[in-house]
Amino acid sequence: MSTTGAATTTAQKRRVPIWDNARWIAITLMVMGHAILKLIAESDVAYEVYLFIYxxxxxxxxxxxxxxxxxxxxxxxxxxxxxxxxxxxxxxxxxxxxxxxxxxxxxxxxxxxxxxxxxxxxxxxxxxxxxxxxxxxxxxxxxxxxxxxxxxxxxxxxxxxxxxxxxxxxxxxxxxxxxxxxxxxxxxxxxxxxxxxxxxxxxxxxLFTALAVVIMLNIDRLRELKxxxxxxxxxxxxxxxxxxxxxxxxxxxxxxxxxGLIVAFLLLVPRRRTWFTRLGAATMYIYLLHSFVLYPLRETGVLAGPQPAWVLPAMMLLSVGISVVLSLGIVRRLFRPLVEPRARWLFRQEPATLTGTIVLPPREQR
Structure with missing residues (x-):
């Protein structure tokens, strides 16, 4: 095994599954909240889901x-x-x-x-x-x-x-x-x-159940209170x-x-590896790229006005799909120069010295 491969394997072993699981679920909820935003004005159910997530x-x-x-x-x-x-x-x-x-x-x-x-x-x-x-x-x-x-x-x-x-x-x-x-x-x-x-x-x-019940029973009042x-x-x-x-x-x-909800969420996150654990390392790609996928839906008026009941669950499922697709290796390889720019040409090869000091050659330091 090469040194690079061994280093990669060691880094992967050091990753704790619960945090990769938490990262991916959290970013997927973010995508979902952005995806259903245009629905909340006309749908109380969408607004309930939105408030619960946010x-x-x-x-x-x-x-x-x-x-x-x-x-x-x-x-x-x-x-x-x-x-x-x-x-x-x-x-x-x-x-x-x-x-x-x-x-x-x-x-x-x-x-x-x-x-x-x-x-x-x-x-x-x-x-x-x-x-x-x-x-x-x-x-x-x-x-x-x-x-x-x-x-x-x-x-x-x-x-x-x-x-x-x-x-x-x-x-x-x-x-x-x-x-x-x-x-x-x-x-x-x-x-x-x-x-x-x-x-x-x-x-x-x-705790999450109580939150959902309070939101559902008071949705009109919550709108009024902004x-x-x-x-x-x-x-x-x-x-x-x-x-x-x-x-x-x-x-x-x-x-x-x-x-309280942050702690409750972390308690519910799977502690072991799951099918989406490896996707948790790609949250920056999901975060930066999902808005380009949702932009046409948000700006073309497709979601404006009253919508059929199936649109809300469809947008929620679409959000999960977007999160999965943007986590794939091919997406990461394609967009790595934009999401993870190394820009090695911009950095010094050696650290700068302290301002006002003179670094002498070894012989002159004697």
Whole structure:
């Protein structure tokens, strides 16, 4: 076996199935939420499904990202990956979306400060990764992040520029994910026997069932209260009519609910390898490419107005299919230069020296 092959095999062995399972399910829920968005205005059932998904799926995806984030001082490798995994893909796909909008009749306006559609997450992720090492130096990083999130909702001047509203609004979930790793959640969970596992899972099922029942019984009231706007974390409270001092308490309530739902979701995720475990390594491809598949359905008006009852389950099944197809090896090989650009030509071959220092040859150092 070659050295490269051995390294690949070793890396695969180090992957924990529960997290690859969680990644793939979480990103599939994201695709599903985007796919049914156009249906929620005319269908209460679609709106119920949408609220159920959005009560936890974006916080979940952020928390999973935080779980694997490094909180130590960033080294050369971490900074390199920040560019290749986040910054370069953002620049590439923001450029592509600008061209797409121009081709369908819009103005050509390349503005990297304003993310197109789903690309806000890459900006937020870059900021979260950069700030986490500083935030965790403080004694209560989760509490501080919650205060920042709630406080940001009162600032009307914050907008989507560099995804600041969502970056601050969803920051607690990134820190929460980091905390889950500090609490050694994975090792403790995997060490439990079947009896204890199913007792915990019964509680998780009860929580999700209660959420679904509450949503179904109060769907008209939830529309009236504009609950969806709270779940997006992308604007100030006053922007959708909540300019009262207690509006932050509502965000706090949804945040605490999402913390519980994140844990409940992870309890229900299969702990062993499944048919979709290997697909969990392709979440970035699903995330960046699914919007191009859904774009024609969302923008052509096909889903506008009242729809037959079968359209909702069809869109949900289509979402699963999109997630599977975009996880395939052929898709990853085809789009790897865009999704995972290495850009080796752009980097120094040797690390730069400290500013103001002179590196002497060995003989002159004696």
């Amino acid at each position: 009560a936890f799926h974006v916080p979940l995806f952020v928390a999973v990202s935080g779980y694997f984030a490094k909180s130590g001082p960033p080294g050369t490798r971490q900074l390199h990956r920040l560019l290749t995994d986040i910054v370069f893909p953002y620049l590439i796909f923001e450029t592509i979306w600008t061209i797409v909008h121009w081709l369908v009749g819009g103005n050509f306006w390349l503005d990297y400060a304003s993310a197109s559609w789903t690309l806000w997450f890459l900006i937020a992720l870059a900021i979260w990764r950069i700030t986490l090492p500083y935030l965790v130096l403080l004694r209560y990083p989760l509490t501080i992040s919650i205060i920042l999130s709630i406080g940001a909702g009162y600032v009307d001047s914050l907008d989507s520029t560099f995804a600041l509203t969502r970056t601050l609004g969803l920051l607690p979930f990134f820190v929460f994910g980091w905390h889950l790793r500090q609490w050694q959640l994975t090792s403790r969970w995997l060490a439990l026997g079947p009896g204890a596992v199913w007792r915990w899972r019964a509680g998780a099922i009860a 609950v969806r706007r709270f779940l997006l974390y992308d604007e100030s409270y006053g922007a959708f009519g909540y300019d009262q001092p207690w509006a932050g308490g509502i965000r706090l309530g949804f945040m605490l609910l999402a913390f």
